[in-house]
Amino acid sequence: MLAKTLKGRNDLVPIGVVAQRTGLAVSAIRYYEERGLIASVRTGGNQRRFLRSDIRRLSFVLIAQRLGLGLSEIERELASLPKGRTPTVLDWQRISRSLRGEIDGRIQLLTRTRNKLDECIGCGCLSLDRCALYNKEDRAGAAGPGPRYVLD
Amino acid sequence: MLAKTLKGRNDLVPIGVVAQRTGLAVSAIRYYEERGLIASVRTGGNQRRFLRSDIRRLSFVLIAQRLGLGLSEIERELASLPKGRTPTVLDWQRISRSLRGEIDGRIQLLTRTRNKLDECIGCGCLSLDRCALYNKEDRAGAAGPGPRYVLD
DNA sequence: ATGCAATCTCAAGCTGACTTGAGGTCAAGC
């Protein structure tokens, strides 16, 4: 019974289960592993086995993605979790709070933008050089190819 | 003098000027034209000439992009502006207000997310099926290839 | 023992939003 309890907590699950529980495609999970967001061990027959806690880890990835974080930023956040070991409740609390900071920042940025836009609606200008809404700020930094990501 | 005033308002400008005024690359402007976000007329020597008001149009594009709108969504917004004619202040006011609605929606979504996250920080769960933060909602709709866009 | 679903690898494709490069034309100043 003790054995069973331990087994239950440290269960290794195949990729299909992880896919079902997270809603992710199997291919996406493999891709995340390749990117280093999650890790797996292999069976004798070369099949991946994940820790159950990786499901939670992936949940975090999905939430962070919805906030607009790129995979590399998410990786950075996740780096503070113990690798290979099941994270504790405290680990998750800490990282969730960090995410909360992200959200707060985004809300503030949007609120500022809205205020500026309100000024602009008054004059109907929307002009690059006269309008408060769009004066360079961070336009300069967005160089190179590839999509420019939103709401920096 | 009257002639001069009219000339000043209806000026046709080459692509380089538009680029300088908007901060966009020349190639990007050509791309936007190809996508139908702006239009141009051609000189005898096949060079593009834009209306001065297209600079403002592009400012709108840039602002909307920062809010996370894709080019096709932006195109839909812009469709309400008169094509080929210089928009009036009222035109811009109307479309700016529509953008404001977008921003409001995003702020609300983020605020809800933050509240849910706060509940979650209490329990440290972040679990897909037990946590209020991440229960399906719109996960289902995100099918097909290509990047999944943020903060729907 | 056998069948069949789940898994594996590796290469290639795809969308969005552009950039880069090659090779050629136009226009304004000297």
Next chain:
DNA sequence: GCTTGACCTCAAGTCAGCTTGAGATTGCAT
């Protein structure tokens, strides 16, 4: 008239974040 820089087209490359497909293997249930 000639150079120089701005402009043209068209094809191909890029990056992120995956998916799709081919062809081979594994592993659980009967």
